[in-house]
Amino acid sequence: MAFDILRSDGLDGLTMRTLAAKLGVAVTAIYWHVGDKQALLDELVDRIIAEVGEVRVTGGSPADRLLSIGRSLRQNLLDQPNLVALVHRQGRTPVLFLPAQRVVAEELTNAGLHGADAARAVHAFLRLVIGSVILERTEQRSPDQRETVEELWARERLSLHSTLAEHLARPVDRDELFEFSLSALVRALVTQPAPPWPASSAQSYNAT
Amino acid sequence: MAFDILRSDGLDGLTMRTLAAKLGVAVTAIYWHVGDKQALLDELVDRIIAEVGEVRVTGGSPADRLLSIGRSLRQNLLDQPNLVALVHRQGRTPVLFLPAQRVVAEELTNAGLHGADAARAVHAFLRLVIGSVILERTEQRSPDQRETVEELWARERLSLHSTLAEHLARPVDRDELFEFSLSALVRALVTQPAPPWPASSAQSYNAT
DNA sequence: ACCTGAACACCGTTCAAGT
DNA sequence: ACCTGAACACCGTTCAAGT
Numbered sequence: 001m002a003f004d005i006l007r008s009d010g011l012d013g014l015t016m017r018t019l020a021a022k023l024g025v026a027v028t029a030i031y032w033h034v035g036d037k038q039a040l041l042d043e044l045v046d047r048i049i050a051e052v053g054e055v056r057v058t059g060g061s062p063a064d065r066l067l068s069i070g071r072s073l074r075q076n077l078l079d080q081p082n083l084v085a086l087v088h089r090q091g092r093t094p095v096l097f098l099p100a101q102r103v104v105a106e107e108l109t110n111a112g113l114h115g116a117d118a119a120r121a122v123h124a125f126l127r128l129v130i131g132s133v134i135l136e137r138t139e140q141r142s143p144d145q146r147e148t149v150e151e152l153w154a155r156e157r158l159s160l161h162s163t164l165a166e167h168l169a170r171p172v173d174r175d176e177l178f179e180f181s182l183s184a185l186v187r188a189l190v191t192q193p194a195p196p197w198p199a200s201s202a203q204s205y206n207a208t
Numbered sequence: 209m210a211f212d213i214l215r216s217d218g219l220d221g222l223t224m225r226t227l228a229a230k231l232g233v234a235v236t237a238i239y240w241h242v243g244d245k246q247a248l249l250d251e252l253v254d255r256i257i258a259e260v261g262e263v264r265v266t267g268g269s270p271a272d273r274l275l276s277i278g279r280s281l282r283q284n285l286l287d288q289p290n291l292v293a294l295v296h297r298q299g300r301t302p303v304l305f306l307p308a309q310r311v312v313a314e315e316l317t318n319a320g321l322h323g324a325d326a327a328r329a330v331h332a333f334l335r336l337v338i339g340s341v342i343l344e345r346t347e348q349r350s351p352d353q354r355e356t357v358e359e360l361w362a363r364e365r366l367s368l369h370s371t372l373a374e375h376l377a378r379p380v381d382r383d384e385l386f387e388f389s390l391s392a393l394v395r396a397l398v399t400q401p402a403p404p405w406p407a408s409s410a411q412s413y414n415a416t
Numbered sequence: 417a418c419c420t421g422a423a424c425a426c427c428g429t430t431c432a433a434g435t
Numbered sequence: 436a437c438c439t440g441a442a443c444a445c446c447g448t449t450c451a452a453g454t
Contacts, residue, residue, distance in 0.1 A: 015445085015446070015447085016446080016447065016448085017445085017446080017447090025419075025420095026419065026420050026421075027420095027447090027448090028419075028420065028421080028448085028449085028450090029418075029419050029420075031447095031448070031449085032417090032418065032419070033418090036447075036448070037447065037448090088346065091346050091349050092346075093343060093346045093347070094343075094346065094347050101376065105372055105373075105376065108372075109372060113372075114371060114372060115371040115372060115375055116371075116375050118372045118375070119372055119375030119376050119378075120384070120385060120388055122376060123380055123385055124385060124388055124389045124392070127339075127340065127343055127385070127389065128336065128339070128389065130339075130343065131335075131336070131338075131339025131340055131342065131343050132335065132339055134339065134342055134343070135301060135302075135335055135338065135339050135342070138296065138299050138300075138301045138302065139301070139302050141299050163322060163323040163324075164313055164316075164317060164321075164322060164323060164326045164327055164330075165313075167323055167324050167326070167327030168309065168313060168327050168330060170327075172331055176328070177328060177331055177332060177335070180328055180332055181332045181335065181336065181393065184332070184392070184393055184396035184397075185389065185392055185393065185396075187396065188392035188393075188395065188396060189392075223426085223427070223428085224427080224428065224429085225426085225427080225428090233438075233439095234438065234439050234440075235428090235429090235439095236429085236430085236431090236438075236439065236440080237437075237438050237439075239428095239429070239430085240436090240437065240438070241437090244428075244429070245428065245429090
């Protein structure tokens, strides 16, 4: 019931009083059953995670299967913006990682990764997917000052390659961008020869 | 003044009444000067963007310079969690992209990218940085149910390579993970072998 | 055990009224 | 032009009181 209100009206529409009204009960009855609002939202978050976290896996190669996991998870989250918003507002975003972790880990193991490398890959993968969704969600909700961006890049055309400025002034194709970033990461993860990453980057990391 | 309250006490600590009290003035006086709270927060967001958006660039090669931009931007945002939280809560997260866009575009141009490819690279780069920060911010704020993750992976050890399960049960080194993801993306973006001292990219300001 | 009503402290906001 | 005080509608929450 609280779930329905949240899904349709968002977190702002879900108050103890509106919920009580929809239940045909006094406001204070909720406190006896659930506890305070924090407890109510915690229960909701747990249900959301279970509902929205399951992913479908398709494809033959490990790389393809990883991409399908990323797409599936992203679509689940984008389909329920109000639910994802609540999870994030409650500071529970990390739990969004949990349901898909196992299946991602499995695919990466199949791709030949093990130990710390595989764990890092799991985290990098899920972080990219969920971070993308959270940004996209706020972009959708705010058409924002698109004219400001265009203004900005109209003035920039002298100092930069003009076609780049033109493209930056245009709206983003989020699907394509997600596909691009995720593909780049997956390609970096499942290429067999271990890149000389830890040693070389430890230098540049301490450089600043 | 509202800025100081926000920085120290977060958005929850910034009410019209606490602000008025700190200003030594009646609550309603704020409405005459600023308008309603939405207008107040909008002004704050604009100031935050200006303050937190500037990045420092170091390094010789385009790839190194891109990495330094990413690190610098990330650190700025992580240093002011309450400010970033407000920007996000206001749905203005996209504006976090603006200040760094120009300098990232410049470096990618120097790296030999143009037009749509360069624009996509700009967006992918900034999205990874800002998405990472937003996730890290909520992770920091909630130690969460770390025991749940360990439980989960304790049970998983049979079906997966055991060292992977062990590593996944451990907390994440966020600095290392960010470095890993960003490096992978940058490597995917700047396809060229990138000699340590490219004479060509030194000439970045020649006329078009 | 389960629910109600009154009450409290806190919001953002409006508006007539003061200077 | 600038500020105040009272008032309103809305929160979450507590608690004694009902059945």
